[in-house]
Amino acid sequence: MDMIVVLKSSATDVDEQRVVERIRELGLVPHSSRGEFRTIIGAIGDKTPQACQQLEQLAGVDEVMAITQPYKLASREFHEADTILDVCGIRIGGPHVNIIAGPCAIESREVLFDVASAVKDAGASILRGGAYKPRSSPYSFSGLGEEGLKLLKEAGTAFSMPTITEVVDPRDVETVYEYADMFQIGARNMQNFNLLLEVGKTDKPVFIKRGLAASVTELLMSAEYVLSQGNHRVILCERGIRTFAEETRFTLDVAAIPVIQERSHLPVFVDPSHAAGKRDLVPALALAGIAAGASGAIVEVHSCPERALCDGPQAVLPHNFVTLMGQIKQVAEIVGHRVTLWGREEEPKPRPAVGGWAG
Amino acid sequence: MDMIVVLKSSATDVDEQRVVERIRELGLVPHSSRGEFRTIIGAIGDKTPQACQQLEQLAGVDEVMAITQPYKLASREFHEADTILDVCGIRIGGPHVNIIAGPCAIESREVLFDVASAVKDAGASILRGGAYKPRSSPYSFSGLGEEGLKLLKEAGTAFSMPTITEVVDPRDVETVYEYADMFQIGARNMQNFNLLLEVGKTDKPVFIKRGLAASVTELLMSAEYVLSQGNHRVILCERGIRTFAEETRFTLDVAAIPVIQERSHLPVFVDPSHAAGKRDLVPALALAGIAAGASGAIVEVHSCPERALCDGPQAVLPHNFVTLMGQIKQVAEIVGHRVTLWGREEEPKPRPAVGGWAG
Amino acid sequence: MDMIVVLKSSATDVDEQRVVERIRELGLVPHSSRGEFRTIIGAIGDKTPQACQQLEQLAGVDEVMAITQPYKLASREFHEADTILDVCGIRIGGPHVNIIAGPCAIESREVLFDVASAVKDAGASILRGGAYKPRSSPYSFSGLGEEGLKLLKEAGTAFSMPTITEVVDPRDVETVYEYADMFQIGARNMQNFNLLLEVGKTDKPVFIKRGLAASVTELLMSAEYVLSQGNHRVILCERGIRTFAEETRFTLDVAAIPVIQERSHLPVFVDPSHAAGKRDLVPALALAGIAAGASGAIVEVHSCPERALCDGPQAVLPHNFVTLMGQIKQVAEIVGHRVTLWGREEEPKPRPAVGGWAG
Amino acid sequence: MDMIVVLKSSATDVDEQRVVERIRELGLVPHSSRGEFRTIIGAIGDKTPQACQQLEQLAGVDEVMAITQPYKLASREFHEADTILDVCGIRIGGPHVNIIAGPCAIESREVLFDVASAVKDAGASILRGGAYKPRSSPYSFSGLGEEGLKLLKEAGTAFSMPTITEVVDPRDVETVYEYADMFQIGARNMQNFNLLLEVGKTDKPVFIKRGLAASVTELLMSAEYVLSQGNHRVILCERGIRTFAEETRFTLDVAAIPVIQERSHLPVFVDPSHAAGKRDLVPALALAGIAAGASGAIVEVHSCPERALCDGPQAVLPHNFVTLMGQIKQVAEIVGHRVTLWGREEEPKPRPAVGGWAG
DSSP: OOEEEEEOTTOOHHHHHHHHHHHHHTTOEEEEEEOSSOEEEEEESSOOHHHHHHHTTSTTEEEEEEOSOSOSTTBTTTOOSOOOEEETTEEEBTTEEEEEEEOSBOOOHHHHHHHHHHHHHHTOOEEEOBSSOOOSSTTSOOOOTHHHHHHHHHHHHHTTOOEEEEOOOGGGHHHHHHHOSEEEEOGGGTTOHHHHHHHHTSSSOEEEEOOTTOOHHHHHHHHHHHHTTTOOOEEEEEOOBOOSOTTSSSBOBTTHHHHHHHHBOSOEEEOHHHHHOSGGGHHHHHHHHHHTTOSEEEEEBOSSGGGOSSOGGGOBOHHHHHHHHHHHHHHHHHTTOEEOOBTTTBOOOOOOOTTOOOO | OOEEEEEOTTOOHHHHHHHHHHHHHTTOEEEEEEOSSOEEEEEESSOOHHHHHHHTTSTTEEEEEEOSOSOSTTBTTTOOSOOOEEETTEEEBTTEEEEEEEOSBOOOHHHHHHHHHHHHHHTOOEEEOBSSOOOSSTTSOOOOTHHHHHHHHHHHHHTTOOEEEEOOOGGGHHHHHHHOSEEEEOGGGTTOHHHHHHHHTSSSOEEEEOOTTOOHHHHHHHHHHHHHTTOOOEEEEEOOBOOSOTTSSSBOBTTHHHHHHHHBOSOEEEOHHHHHOSGGGHHHHHHHHHHTTOSEEEEEBOSSGGGOSSOGGGOBOHHHHHHHHHHHHHHHHHTTOEEOOBTTTBOOOOOOOTTOOOO | OOEEEEEOTTOOHHHHHHHHHHHHHTTOEEEEEEOSSOEEEEEESSOOHHHHHHHTTSTTEEEEEEOSOSOSTTBTTTOOSOOOEEETTEEEBTTEEEEEEEOSBOOOHHHHHHHHHHHHHHTOOEEEOBSSOOOSSTTSOOOOTHHHHHHHHHHHHHTTOOEEEEOOOGGGHHHHHHHOSEEEEOGGGTTOHHHHHHHHTSSSOEEEEOOTTOOHHHHHHHHHHHHHTTOOOEEEEEOOBOOSOTTSSSBOBTTHHHHHHHHBOSOEEEOHHHHHOSGGGHHHHHHHHHHTTOSEEEEEBOSSGGGOSSOGGGOBOHHHHHHHHHHHHHHHHHTTOEEOOBTTTBOOOOOOOTTOOOO | OOEEEEEOTTOOHHHHHHHHHHHHHTTOEEEEEEOSSOEEEEEESSOOHHHHHHHHTSTTEEEEEEOSOSOSTTBTTTOOSOOOEEETTEEEBTTEEEEEEEOSBOOOHHHHHHHHHHHHHHTOOEEEOBSSOOOSSTTSOOOOTHHHHHHHHHHHHHTTOOEEEEOOOGGGHHHHHHHOSEEEEOGGGTTOHHHHHHHHTSSSOEEEEOOTTOOHHHHHHHHHHHHHTTOOOEEEEEOOBOOSOTTSSSBOBTTHHHHHHHHBOSOEEEOHHHHHOSGGGHHHHHHHHHHTTOSEEEEEBOSSGGGOSSOGGGOBOHHHHHHHHHHHHHHHHHTTOEEOOBTTTBOOOOOOOTTOOOO
16 A cells, blocks of 8 residues: 545545545555544555645645655665675675775875775775865865876776766766776765766666755665666765754764665665764764664775865874774674775785676 | 964964964965964965865864855855846846746646746746756656747747746756746755856856755855856745754745845845645745745746646645735835736836847 | 554564554554555544554554644644733734834843833834843853842833743742743743643743744644643744754744644744844844734844843844834735734723733 | 954954954953954953854954853863763763663553663663653653652662663752662753753762754753752763654764763763664664764663553663673773673672762
């Protein structure tokens, strides 16, 4: 049963009749149940969100309550087991904990390679770096573009790490596809639906960050956009929501991690850097996320953050990242997970040509 | 003076010296002032947002406070008088109050023309209608696309009303430009910076809705993106923010209207329909916005909302819109404004070919 | 029917049987309705909130949805017509618009009388002034206490205005009752339930401000506390909620006014001063509230705000209050209301001895 | 230096002179510093919050920025080392992690003793139980009052556990003092200042929960109320704030834990139960809080939650609490903390007569 239509106590038989007819007209099957004071009518069938809105407006209707969630492919009901992706030989999701690390923006070959080397050594399994940076000011550094992508690919190859980078424009999807191993959809683009459709048509993993004001349901609907195009390799990320609490840049909604896991089979990561906005708080938030069951974290690291062109204050220094990785490893184990330690216990499989990974 | 750097009470002379040097290196002019317990250093010059972040990380620095706003072209300081735009002969901004009305989505020629005729008669001056609808579900009706734009242009011509429609993808800017008189940037795209840059390169007015979680400063920064490209015809719109208050779809932040007017010369509208999410509340919110000084309102009207394919519950019925227009007219006058009554007091100038309006 | 219990699609007959039994045990009447995929069970009877929580935990239960609101005496269903109170001869509620004005805190006889005289002349019908000020800092001025109440009573008598003052402690209810005509319950005490019970036992009107983080339902539940004790003279007030929008002190949720009016018969006021936090914004918010249908406003006025001991920045100057009153009067009329103009059109009835008003 | 007054670029010499004079009049010492475009004036001295508000209103003043925090006794600057309390022989704060557990409300001797026995065995060191329950509905169970306190004391003695219970009314402080070892101030009373003053006059520890809409600064100001009365035994607790995220009852602001620790020397706990509102999420949130560095957690446990009279859905079952305690113990160690295991490694000192503990 998809919806429950609750009639007002003042609804007439004619009102009820009209609601029943309209339910049929919408292609749903009505089931009336007359209580002592009110009648409720179930409406069963494939839910279209507008059906809900349309029924709500009929005379005599008090409320229409949705029973099933508006997403399907992203739901646990559709796919009960945790989805585990294979990205260049690394397994992501379920008990596998992966740490994505790197600078906020790709600024220069030197900084990128310094940071990549440091995070690889510390145990990060995936390299991040932004080439297209959405910035609230038109006067801020907005990334090196394709030049940055080239550097990222070069670093990924040099350190045998798969790479992830943000794409902000549907017109750039093809270019980003060429250089990076995973697409990142930033919080501000979580509901850029055309962009979601575009990455949904590719075969590379899509890492979607929760919007600043997005509910968990809306995040899963955005995943549904990608899944509906045939790309089943989606990873979700809690990165903080906007609330009145101004002591941190955003409020990390750590509970979203188990909530998403309950509703969806997709892997969930935590982004402690953007939530905190301040490096001193990053370790506490990273560990909180891992303790809450996240399948990984994405952490900004910079070798000289006071000269970073973007978000320096939240970048962790390499030596602090080493300590953090050690703690993450232990906390993950307490909750039954295991950190993928690239280049430590096991060498990754040789990196195949771009685009060639099986999902 | 752009920033104030407050040193910790424990900062040493060496710390202070380094901060001063770094300020100079960033191209700013330092001004030290030693207080009894702390030293503060002003940093004067063209502000780059990252300078603020970079100084904040130096040893001995307690806090860096920005003094000037990060936007320029959008600010009252840059342009003291209210900006008044001319759109197809209609004046928008300052004391001129314009009501934009029409259906949420363009669904069919019949509905669009019905609604256009009704809102024109009631006194609306601009016709709205969506051809590209951003929908949280990939399974919802997402608009008729170019077919819808054609219908909108046809209706605008038939009823002598300039038209506005949402654009969601940089790739559609050219097409929308061809058919509509104004671009609407929806709340979910307020920080789709490439889209802002694209419409900034045209000469048609851009109506930017405040994001669900955007501060007023961020809204003005988004306007700055458009203005920085040479398009000075920007209109802002308060449409409700996301808060814990779930009784309405969003929380109309009515105070944002006078706050924006204090900081910026750009016209500010109110969108009561999306904030309310429910037609019964639309008149109260529309009047509240006009009473608070808005230069207009954008209202969804539908002749048969219980069959609307999008947002029916918040669409006002034509006969209620007539009553609302009457009240808006009176409230506007009390606060020193005047509603543009299309086709009533004065016939509009003949509608020139699309693209030919002077700003 | 009070609740709908939705069973999981996986629920067994045994699960269903247990839910039905538990509903009966809770003193409610069950009504099962088996749909194609799920069974839903109505639970009819006097709702106890814990029944809802208890059913929710049974095996096989997916969701329990409340159908009726948890408040009764405060609801429109209980009392369809607008409640109109008589306070010392002034009618409050419905179409009667009353403006409550005065200083934030009672600081001295001189300031209080100056302000009282000015707001009376401008058309305010009720005098406000705080004697017990809840302050976030223990080092701030917290009011003159009983000394302040005496001054307030003296000013009320001198200017023939009923008075309102905040009470923050159940132990002060008796004292405040002696001096003032109306109790104000501040936002921070909206859920100080013992205080609500205490004022509920008196026969003087209780003006309850919405808490910073309270839903409309919670506000009505707080009213229910007072009503349940036999005091039916309750007035509600929207004064801004806490959100991420930091440009104003709080975010005035103007939509709460019509929402409350739809659900409740109690009068609703607006407090533009605390929402704005800044005097320049007060007129816009006051007019917005009146335009949205409020039955009044409570406005802070000070003759020398830059020396005020509390909340000076949000106090309106007397001459600006005169202008505002003129606009309020006109806006009220447009929405079918009428401002009570004390000492203008009609002299109030002689002020009877304290405590002697009929409700 | 307490404040920085930033003048407008348009401020005249006369404006500046008046600001300087007013600063002196307020008992502060002015320090002018003329920049290229603006003048800034430091105001040094004991800060009174109204000074800030008063200066803000002077002609020519653009902004007044506070440099020091408004709390003193609660700040790290006042007391650099972590405060460690001794409650009946248990050390609270710093690296000592204590788990407070028990039922939401004290319902009966049987349930209380069952739960107390279970949580004691699992390793909880302090027993909780509510005798005065603030409930949003006047029709809900509101606790057994003094009868409940007697049961709590009896259980505490029987199981050798110090006890904590909520006090909601200044008139009950004496009674609660008689029976319990610690006062709990609930979220809804965080700004019930008279209640804070009352418990501040006692010598028993005060456990203050953060309000639903309170900033960290406001929480510390509430602690300051207690500290200012001479009671230095204060513990703080993050329990979730109200945001738009409706998937959980409240949003646990896990970052508040390290933020408070940075600013204050007082112990910080986490309350996963009220934040989650649902027992399945409690372990994840409890572990997240401990991983983020909390000095303890307060967890609701019930032996038969589907019959609980209050908040059953969020109560953890005893056997799940055992598992959780095991994980908490390990996570605490990873972040350098250590769980106080009552009656395990070390027997507590014999419980002295109520009221006789040294702080």
